[in-house]
Amino acid sequence: MFTRFLSAMLLAAIVAPLAMSAELKVDPNQDWYGKTPDNALKKLAPESGFINDGEQFKKLWNAWRPDEALPNVDFDKQVVLIGIVDGPNRVMLRPSLKENDIQFIAAGTRMAGPGFAYRLVAVNKGDAQSVNGKPITASQSGEGSIEVTVIGKIESGLVAIGGETTGTTITASGITWELELGENAEFRKLAEELSGKQAKVVGSLERRSGVEVKVRYIVTVEKLTAAN
Structure with missing residues (x-):
């Protein structure tokens, strides 16, 4: 009996946090994965982990995916999340919304090798005010330009x-x-x-x-x- 009770309590502890946040739907046409052996290009990613500006997105896209046309992202309604892992790995990123805060972490496979891999995901902002606790309306460099x-x-x-x-x-x-x-x-x-x-x-x-x-x-x- 006690064992079943303890198992139920542990399951509730795991499920409860998940229930408090809603997973955000990601359009597969606005979910981009890539990898590059050039670590210098990693520095172009904003420290905030997201992009909320068309010009900044254009610079990043042209540097990371120079052979592809710039996709249409409506930054009045959307924000682009950026997940990065070291090496030529797959990147997993599953955004959720909790109390008007878009939350996500980037995880990857563990293949050794040069460079880094990235994933860019455009999601609707809705009523969100921040991404991982960082205000969406704030300067993404932290200092402006x-x-x-x-x-x-x-x-x-x-x-x-x-x-x-x-x-x-x-x-x-x-x-x-x-x-x-x-x-x-x-x-x-x-x-x-x-x-x-x-x-x-x-x-x-x-x-x-x-x-x-x-x-x-x-x-x-x-x-x-x-x-x-």
């Missing part, structure tokens, strides 16, 4: 402990900023040609947290030319 124009000396081919560098920097007035070139082959080639020389960069500046480098200032490049 600033449009800048910088004329300074470019250096490319850089490396850092833990891979905490984009590999390219620009220095002006004694201040050095990293340059995020993404998968733009033209920008990468030009940065190599201009390495050690003066260049002009236009882009958006943001601050990211790191491990070895506690604070990193990064310019996502929108235009790169030799300085006149």
Whole structure:
């Protein structure tokens, strides 16, 4: 009797939390999986774990899936959740809604290998106010961004402990900023040609947290030319 009672109590403890949240329906046409051996591309994912902006989604999509047309996501009604696991693994992501908070965790298989795998899932926001406790309306970088124009000396081919560098920097007035070139082959080639020389960069500046480098200032490049 006691054993049956204890089993019933344990089952209730497991089921109760699940009953408090409702699983969100995911349209299979807005559920995208991919993998890449280039760990540098992982840095393009927002720390928040979701995207609520069309321009940010476009940048991420073009970097991660450059050979595919940008899908139509209505960010007035939807939010894109991002799940990432290390290695060329499958990614499992099952979103749910609990007290106006969209909740999810990313899990994956355990195949060893280079790079990372990801899953992008678009879900309707409905009355949700947050994702995993982070406000949907808040700036996803945590610090916002600033449009800048910088004329300074470019250096490319850089490396850092833990891979905490984009590999390219620009220095002006004694201040050095990293340059995020993404998968733009033209920008990468030009940065190599201009390495050690003066260049002009236009882009958006943001601050990211790191491990070895506690604070990193990064310019996502929108235009790169030799300085006149």
